Amino acid sequence: MHFENENLASAKMDSEFEITLRGMLAQDESRNISENIQWGFRHKFEKGDTLLQKTYTEDFMTGRKVKNVGQRSRYYVKDSHPAIISAEVLDKVQEEMARRARLIHTENGTVESSASKYNGKYLLGNLLICGDCGASYRRRMERGKVAWRCATRIEKGKDACANSPTMDEEWIKKVLGETVCENGAYDESVIRDKVDIIQIFNSYSIICYKNEEQAKIFF
DSSP states (O other), X not given: OEETTTTEETTSGGGHHHHHHHHHHHHHHHHHHXXXXXXXXXXXXHHOSSEEOSEEEEETTTTXXXXXXXXXXXXXXXXXXXXXXXXXXXXXHHHHHHHHHTEEEOTTSOEEEOTTSOOSSOTHHHHEEETTTOOBEEEEEETTEEEEEEHHHHHHOTTTSTTOOOEEHXXXXXXXXXXXXXXXXXXXXHHHHHEEEEEEOSSEEEEEETTSOEEEEEO
């Protein structure tokens, strides 16, 4: 094999070492280029554009991409591009959908709101109540995590409801699993059967059971 740019031929015995050396240098250069490109991507990710680096190139030689499930950093950027509708409109639509989900049609043709009819999408949306203002809690994405916040605070700001804390969904499920479910693991069907409402206060929550018992949980 003859390499024109380097003026090397594999048939010559004295060229074997130089060909091997140049191959090693080329491979190392390829690795450096790959690492520089990846650094550039990470730098852009940190500045923002949505949930980034969901996949990454595992091997620079093969170019094989794999799903990122914790091997590398992932970056979540809020409001990275203009939304089709505003967050306020989205919240109002979700609230109206939850309200309609509770409506039941009676035998005489009238429509009534039933507090016992759960929202089919998010059970916690029917249980979490602000202990300060009495509003329901709404599900939101904050910094890449699912959180629940008082509807009054979302719509009118901190001045309208100053003492309502933001609740992490994973923490709520963990506490409910340990407090309500027998085996310690969160089971939505068990929660649905046993829990009436959960009142959220500034430093603690009260789980109100359907049998009128209560459990106080401190944060």
